[in-house]
Amino acid sequence: NVRIRHICAxxxxxxxxxxxAIIALHNPNxxxxxxxxxxRRIKSWKGRHLPIHEPGLERIVRLARDGTSDSLGTMSEQHRDFPTEQAQAGSDRNPSSRPNLFFSTACAETIANSDMILLAVNTPTKMHGVGAGRATDMAAIEGAVRDIALHAKPGTILxxxxxxxxxxxxxxxxxxxxYQxxxxxxxxxxxxxxxxxxAVRDLLQPDRVIIGCESTLSGHRAAAALANLYAGWIPRSNILPSNIWSADLCKLAANAVLAQRISSINSISAICERTGADVSEVARSIGMDSRIGPQxxxxxxxxxxxxxxxxxxxxxxLAESLGLPEVASYWQGVLIMNDFQRDRFARNVISCLNNTLRGKKITILGYAFKKNTGDARESPALGVLRILIQEQPRTIVIFDPLCNESDIKRELAVLDDCRGVVQTNGLIEIVTDPYLACADSNAILVLTDWDMFKNTKPATPDNFEATELPQLDGATPANFLRLPHRVERVTKLPSPPQTPKMIGIAPDLAEHLMSEPECPPYCEECG
Ligand code: NAD
Incomplete structure (x- = not known):
């Protein structure tokens, strides 16, 4: 049996x-x-504020990194709202009380001392050259493997x-x-x-863990060593052995099938809008078919x-490189439908605003690609913005409770390419106050399903005016936003001309806004 004493990610x-963090927590030795x-990223992981937001992660990192989560008394509310299983079980101490999770930039030295190396570097889409826009950019993998080749000891498991x-x-x-x-x-x-x-829930209770290996003695031994680490908290029956190529393909295939479901229902939503059918009723009905399921x-x-x-x-x-153009175009359809949906939404917004955005202020509530993450990469909001800026609005103001201004700006840089000076001339502004973002806006578009954007009281003729938003007490992101619950509600601006004011809600959010209120991550009202 291979004994693993030191892992490097x-x-x-x-x-x-x-x-x-989770491997460390469950393998104290x-x-x-x-x-x-x-x-900078490593410094953040070592410090008080982690570089990424994931419910429950801060506590786990502190347990493994510091041996205790005692200092959590001073932590922000949202982390207390998402206790980990360990915390719920009353254990706020790493079983060994000995820190075993470290963060470092000393790459060569750490690689040289490791028995197992997890490659978790970024693999974005290639932006230039052969396969640009579709092929995977393997530069980070190549760089990391070169470091491994230079420094790892023979037999290290990758x-x-x-x-x-x-x-x-x-x-x-x-x-x-x-190299070797x-x-x-x-x-x-x-x-x-x-x-x-x-991420924490998914890592603690994964549906399955796939371990693909080569069909050799050393391959099987290595797979067993990794399976033993996971067995620290995952039932053996959920750890699936496979051949190495199947494991690679499992991930792409799983994401493709999930994305295909989203594109499928979005294609139906376009038909619904033309026919008067209600896509949420259709989705509910097909989701109750046990062969299909609701997710x-x-x-x-x-x-x-x-x-x-x-x-x-x-x-x-991959399909195209394998000489399978029909397979490639089948999956390409999923991407085409995805673009179509966000284009359609943006065009609906323009059409609701009398087909012109000239001189108008547009507010974007939510930039993250989904709720509970500060990840701004490849947000659907970017596709919507790309179309809106062509209409030359006076300004577009963005508020997101978690995304960093610098991350959003980095993403928006691609818009600069297509229209020159989007950011430099102040066309797009990023603010930290949602009420300021909404003040005097001609349209408020909720583009991320953050709980804080959900309606918290039933709409009445008195409370649906968006102009109310900035007048609410305690205008900070820590509060609920009391949004009107109707998507197409049109209210009047105070001064002439009486421009219609529109609240545009992405279709999936309309349902949230009409649903029962829930506590948002930052709820001050209930602590
Ligand atoms: P990320 O961009 O957040 O992190 C990657 C990190 O790798 C960066 O901090 C970068 O500086 C570092 N890096 C790159 N080359 C390096 C090198 N040679 N030496 C040291 N550090 C190096 O990426 P991520 O979102 O964590 O994704 C990592 C991989 O996992 C990707 O292949 C992604 O597709 C996959 N994945 C991501 C998610 C997700 O939700 N983000 C989920 C499942 C799988």
Whole structure:
């Protein structure tokens, strides 16, 4: 049996950080070090404010990193709202009370001391050259594997946690072979299925863990060593062995099928709008079919984020490279429908505003690609903005409770390319006060399903005026936003001309706004 004493995760991002923390928590005798080239990110992981927001993560990191979560008394409300299982069970102490989770930029040294290395670096879509827009950019994988080849000791187990095209194991082997010819490094494919916003829950209670290995003695031993680590908290029956290529493909296939469901219901929503059928009624009905199930059937702006769009693009590219153009165009249809949906939403907004945005202020509530994450990458909001700015509004003001201004600006930079000076001339403004964002706005578009945007009291003729928003007491993101509950409600602006004012809600959010109120992450009213 292979004994694992020291694990290193390369990439301190949304996957590397949380995965390492949970492995460390459940394997107190194993030292886990997360390394990254990004000094700022590592500094944040070591400090009080983690670089990513995930409910429950802060407590787990403190338990594994500091040996205790005692200092949580001073933590922000939202983390107390999402206690981890350990905390619920009354344990606020790492079983060993000995810190075993570390963060470092000392890549060479950490790699050299590790028995197992988790590759959790970014694999975005390639932006230039052959396959641009669809193929996976393997630069970070290549860089990390080169570091491993230079510094790892023979026999170190390499685990692909990043989402990579099928057959990446061969590429890794080829790079290693150049630097350390003839040296054996078992390679495992162990794709991560977590979703941002529920990463801790997904890691603590995964539906399944796939471990793909080569069919050799060293491959099986390596797979058993990784399975033993997971068995610290996951039932063995949920840990599935597979061949290494199947494991690679499982991840792309799972994301493609989930995204396909979203595009399927969105295609139906377009038909509903033309016919008078109600897409939420259709979705509810088909979701109750036990052969179909209710998940991922909510019509809306479509999918975004750093995974679905790039993984489906990668699948189409893979199919094409394998000489299967029909398969490629089948999955390409999922992406086409996704773009169509957000274009349709943006055009509806323009049409509701008399087909012109000239001189108007548009408010965007929510930029994150979904609620409970501060990840601004590939947000559907960007696609909506791309169309809105063509109409030359006076200003577009964005508020999101978690996304950093700098992250949103980095994403918006692509709009600068298409229209020159979007950010520099102040066309788009990012604010931290939702009431300020809404003040004197001609249209308020809720683009992320944050709980704080849900309606908290039934609409009456008195409370649906958006002009009320800035007058509410305690105008901070910590409060509920009391939004009108009707999507198309048109109110009047105080001064002439009497321009119609519109609240545009992405279709999936309309349902939320009409549903029963729930406590938002920042609810001050109930603590
Ligand atoms: P991320 O961009 O948040 O983090 C990746 C980190 O890797 C960055 O901090 C970067 O600085 C670091 N890095 C890159 N090259 C490096 C090198 N050579 N040495 C050290 N550090 C290096 O990415 P992420 O969202 O955590 O995703 C990582 C992988 O996991 C991707 O393949 C992604 O598709 C996959 N994945 C992501 C999610 C998700 O929800 N974010 C879910 C499942 C799988």
């Amino acid at each position: 390369i990439g301190a991002g949304y996957v590397g950080g949380p995965t390492a 194993v030292k886990v070090t997360v390394i990254d080239r990004d000094e 685990v692909e946690k990043s989402t990579v095209p099928c057959k990446t194991g061969q590429l890794i082997k080829d790079i290693l072979g150049v 010819p003839g040296v054996m490094f078992p390679i495992l494919s162990n794709p991560e299925f977590l979703s941002e916003g529920t 991922f059937l909510k019509a809306g702006l479509g999918f975004g984020g750093s995974c679905f769009p790039k993984d489906i693009a990668s699948l189409t590219y």
